[in-house]
Amino acid sequence: MDYLIVGLQACVVIGAIVMGVRTGGLGLGLWGVVGTVILVFGFQLPPGSIPVDAFFIIIAVITASSAMQAAGGIDYLVSIASKIIQANPKRLTYVAPLVAFVFTVLSGTSNIFLALIPVIYETSYRNGQRPERALAASTVTSGLGITASPVSAAMAAYIVLMEGTGYGLPQILLITIPAAIVACIATSFVQQRLGKSLLDDEEFLRRVEAGTVEVPAALEAEYAARTGSGRVASGSTPPTVVADKGRRAESRGAKPVIIEHPVPKGGMTAAMIFVSGTMLIVLFGLFPGLRPAFPDEEGTVAAIGMTTIIEMVMFTVALAIILARRVKPARVVEQPLLRAGFTAAVALFGIAWMADTFIAANQETIIQPLGELIKTNPVWLAVALFIVCGLTTSQSATTNTLIPIALAAGLAPGVVTALWPSLIGVWLFPANGSQIASVETDLTGTTKLTQVPIWHSFTIPMLVSWVAVVIAGLLIQLVVPA
DSSP: OHHHHHHHHHHHHHHHHHHHHHHOTTHHHHHHHHHHHIIIIISOOOOOOOOHHHHHHHHHHHHHHHHHHHTTHHHHHHHHHHHHHHTOGGGHHHHHHHHHHHHHHHHSOGGGGGGGHHHHHHHHHHTTOOHHHHHHHHHHHHHHGGGGOTTSHHHHHHHHHHTTTTOOHHHHHHHHHHHHHHHHHHHHHHHTTSSOOGGGOHHHHHHHHHTSSOOOGGGHHHHHHHHTOSOSSSSSOOEEEEEETTEEEEEETOOOOOOOOOOOTTHHHHHHHHHHHHHHHHHHHHOGGGSOEEEOTTSOEEEOOHHHHHHHHHHHHHHHHHHHHTOOHHHHHTSHHHHHHHHHHHHHHHHHHHHHHHHHHTIIIIIHHHHHHHHHOTHHHHHHHHHHHHHHOOHHHHHHHHHHHHHHTTOOHHHHHHHGGGGGGGGSSSOSHHHHHHHHHOTTSOSOOOSSTTOSTTHHHHHHHHHHHHHHHHHHGGGSOO
């Protein structure tokens, strides 16, 4: 009977997640709360712990990010990334993924990658390269930046869960950053060797003949030699995509130009304030002695936790940007990043609350056996993180759902941290803005989806990144002191 009841409770949890995914946006968090209501009132389970700390870390970070966006700081970061990418066209498949990763780490959100998609596409296309290689690899590696950023929503959730394990922000970053870099390189190496060249790709040639895309100047001579014609396409000259302030425009017959991202006055200042705040958080994490110390309830003097530090620093950064750039607070509230961040916070709140309610009430019945399975074979944690993140598309909610099980099982915090980047499974289904935008931007048709939901241009780089980051993390954690 106990197992039947637990099974029904599990159905409530899974059902709430499924309905949340179908509803989208705030729906994931709201359905999580409804699931909690059913567990509490229907099954008489005591309410779990509300993830207050993680919720407010996200709010603090996203407020600072939105202030930076309102002041033009995001535009400044994008302009730098754009210059780096366009300056290295021959090594694009290696450079673009690393740039996408680094700038996600600095900003704490992979949303910054959306602005880089037209740049990566144009740079690869007009240099005669297969756009899918750089686009798919960069999309995937931008996700690696989430578990390597001190100011991401997922990191906010993870730091709170790791309190008391001996693993703080420095130890986490010492594992996730180098492991992610290894994964970026491995992904680029494999991706560079996938797919046909443009002039051998049937879909691209079909589009050329249909006049929907032109042969880039770098391949005109080879195309003419193959076809015995000086024409690059039948019919009128097809459109070439160019970027202007993040929008796509069409220019018939125009020569490709360097894509520039205008930066509002003061954008650099806003970005530097935000990055300085991020570095300050890392500094406080590396050197606990810099944090004020106070006696706790038992009289033991201890430095204040990183949760408090992150909230203090990020809210201060938000105000500093507002004052330095004279940004109206109303503009901060209107920024897309704030809306996206609030959605992530609500999703974390609802799903994490429901998961903790279920987990805390079923320690002996199901959680302990599951924990033993994970402890005996930790790879199951990586698989669970990968699949659940793919289903929910929420790294923070997945973190709060599964990491407590691994820690309760006694799995070493270093091993848990090494497996945590399995959240790269967020790209399992083509349900993310970056994936859709990459496919829509690539007019050559090389970056694509298929009728099989889990098989698309991002599948192989995702799997390579997953295997590489986990293996590298497990090796690195062996030498990271607790």
